[in-house]
Amino acid sequence: MARPPGAHGRGRVHPGVRRALRRHPRRARRVLCVSETPFGPVGSPGSADSMNGDLNRYHQAAARTAAAAGIPYIDVWTPFTQVAREFAHQSGREQATLWSDGVHLSDLGVTLLAQHVAAHLRDERVIEQLLRAPVDPSEGR
Secondary structure: OOOOOOOHHHOOOOHHHHHHHHHHHHHOOOOOEEOOOOOOOOOOOOOOHHHHHHHHHHHHHHHHHHHHOOOOEEOOHHHHHHHHHHHHOOOOOOOOOOEOOOOOEOHHHHHHHHHHHHHHHHHOOHHHHHHHOOOOOOOOO
16 A cells, blocks of 8 residues: 655554555455555765654554554564664675665565565464455455
């Protein structure tokens, strides 16, 4: 679910996102909400720290909105921030990064994202539950 323009700076979720979170559970077998990832690099001089502050407020508001709608929220913000800070403290010829350009994820960033989503699906047995649940023939209309 895309973040509406300008919503992140106010630390609140756009009303359209709230409507979507209320509607999707009626139309889908399972709905999950995945947090934003921060901009990179995290916590280094000249980085996108002020944008990340705004985006973190949005992330927190999205988590509250998903919880209020009863929708599981997968927090990838926290692990991305932790890993990025660890990378920032490493020294060496070529420093690992989660972003290809500060906005778009690198292969490593995509891997970290996939691992956290897969862990949630596994730990919460989402796929197993979907495979056992009866399918309503009217779904998908």
